[in-house]
Amino acid sequence: MRRPVLEFWYELASTYSYLSALRIEGLADEAGVDVRWRPFLLGPIFSAQGWNSSPFNLYPAKGRYMWRDMERETAALGLPFRRPNPFPQNSLAAARVAVYGIDHPWGTTFAKAVYHAEFGEGRSIAEPAAVHAILVRLGLDADAILKVAAAEPNKTRLKALTEEARSRGVFGAPTFFTEDGEMFWGNDRLTQALAWASGERVAGAR
Amino acid sequence: MRRPVLEFWYELASTYSYLSALRIEGLADEAGVDVRWRPFLLGPIFSAQGWNSSPFNLYPAKGRYMWRDMERETAALGLPFRRPNPFPQNSLAAARVAVYGIDHPWGTTFAKAVYHAEFGEGRSIAEPAAVHAILVRLGLDADAILKVAAAEPNKTRLKALTEEARSRGVFGAPTFFTEDGEMFWGNDRLTQALAWASGERVAGAR
Numbered sequence: 029m030r031r032p033v034l035e036f037w038y039e040l041a042s043t044y045s046y047l048s049a050l051r052i053e054g055l056a057d058e059a060g061v062d063v064r065w066r067p068f069l070l071g072p073i074f075s076a077q078g079w080n081s082s083p084f085n086l087y088p089a090k091g092r093y094m095w096r097d098m099e100r101e102t103a104a105l106g107l108p109f110r111r112p113n114p115f116p117q118n119s120l121a122a123a124r125v126a127v128y129g130i131d132h133p134w135g136t137t138f139a140k141a142v143y144h145a146e147f148g149e150g151r152s153i154a155e156p157a158a159v160h161a162i163l164v165r166l167g168l169d170a171d172a173i174l175k176v177a178a179a180e181p182n183k184t185r186l187k188a189l190t191e192e193a194r195s196r197g198v199f200g201a202p203t204f205f206t207e208d209g210e211m212f213w214g215n216d217r218l219t220q221a222l223a224w225a226s227g228e229r230v231a232g233a234r
Numbered sequence: 235m236r237r238p239v240l241e242f243w244y245e246l247a248s249t250y251s252y253l254s255a256l257r258i259e260g261l262a263d264e265a266g267v268d269v270r271w272r273p274f275l276l277g278p279i280f281s282a283q284g285w286n287s288s289p290f291n292l293y294p295a296k297g298r299y300m301w302r303d304m305e306r307e308t309a310a311l312g313l314p315f316r317r318p319n320p321f322p323q324n325s326l327a328a329a330r331v332a333v334y335g336i337d338h339p340w341g342t343t344f345a346k347a348v349y350h351a352e353f354g355e356g357r358s359i360a361e362p363a364a365v366h367a368i369l370v371r372l373g374l375d376a377d378a379i380l381k382v383a384a385a386e387p388n389k390t391r392l393k394a395l396t397e398e399a400r401s402r403g404v405f406g407a408p409t410f411f412t413e414d415g416e417m418f419w420g421n422d423r424l425t426q427a428l429a430w431a432s433g434e435r436v437a438g439a440r
Contacts, residue, residue, distance in 0.1 A: 077293055077295075087283055087405060089283075089403050089404070089405040090405045090406075092403060093403060093405065093417060093419055096416075096417070097418075097419070097423075100426075197295050197298060197299060198295070199293060199295040199296045199299065200296075210302075211299060211302070212303075213299055213303070214422075216420075216422045217303075220306075
């Protein structure tokens with residue numbers, strides 16, 4: 029029997045997407061759900077609503093809280109955590125590779141490696157050289173992948189994914205969609221999204 | 235032995251504060267924690283960061299999502315839910331009564347009754363007459379309470395509470411503080427806040 033599918037829309041510069049990316053596979057497996065990873069860019073969506081940076085930078089109280097919350101959440105999940113500088117990182121080069129990776133078995137591994145470098149080790153992921161190094165560490169043909177990722181068809185595909193996210197109501201990351209069109213926003217909704225995808229129509233109270 | 239205390243900062247116009255207000259007492263009791271209810275106004279805090287309404291109105295995609303999320307969350311918790319019109323409700327008159335209620339045993343009962351009328355039944359809580367009716371239904375001396383609530387010392391106290399919230403980093407509601415100064419934002423953090431207050435320094439992963 030075909031397993032239900034949950035779409036996982038992630039932005040590689042997003043702190044809370046890191047938390048979901050590093051645990052969604054195990055949780056989805058327990059729930060009997062397949063995950064469809066969908067990279068996109070939050071920048072154009074934030075711009076369209078008048079923000080020229082992350083809300084965590086525009087609203088300092090919210091930003092200070094987020095960093096403390098991330099410390100607590102990563103500790104609870106047993107994940108390493110180090111803040112990259114600057115935040116947010118420019119995720120364009122990495123997102124293009126992740127888009128190309130949608131059709132390849134290394135796609136999700138690459139995304140997790142980016143998050144680990146960026147938020148587990150606090151390293152820059154902004155330069156093509158940083159993305160190149162991550163691909164090399166994964167044993168992949170970095171030169172060939174970066175070339176296709178930077179070509180027009182793949183760039184257009186990232187733009188189309190971002191526009192698809194916006195048109196479906198995405199305003200932050202991570203965001204999850206079930207096959208019957210339910211949208212769940214935030215790492216805090218991951219288990220509810222999986223429960224919904226697997227057929228529980230009312231996600232249990234936590 | 236003295237029980238640990240969790241401060242519960244709530245805004246009577248806030249949807250997610252409704253969810254916390256209607257369940258915090260039971261959960262706190264299980265956790266062996268005392269709750270200190272602290273009403274305040276989000277309006278001045280939003281104004282200070284350039285917002286003239288709720289972010290759920292200023293950012294329509296976020297607002298549409300919130301209403302759907304509230305439907306799901308209230309269903310999961312077995313709480314009634316009806317959207318008041320307009321949203322947000324002007325909560326000034328009710329907040330003043332809640333401030334006066336801090337020192338009276340009916341304070342938390344009143345706050346819960348306001349939330350139930352506003353989000354359980356979708357009724358207006360904005361007019362003093364609406365607040366008066368809620369007090370009468372609780373068997374309280376509505377005229378006397380409204381008089382003290384509208385007097386200068388009590389109005390000043392609400393302003394001071396709001397300024398205290400802002401100066402301690404509050405940017406939304408509900409917000410929880412433990413005695414050792416940890417801040418938790420949002421109904422989604424209620425159980426973690428209680429766990430932290432009761433002595434668990436790393437709240438378990440959900």
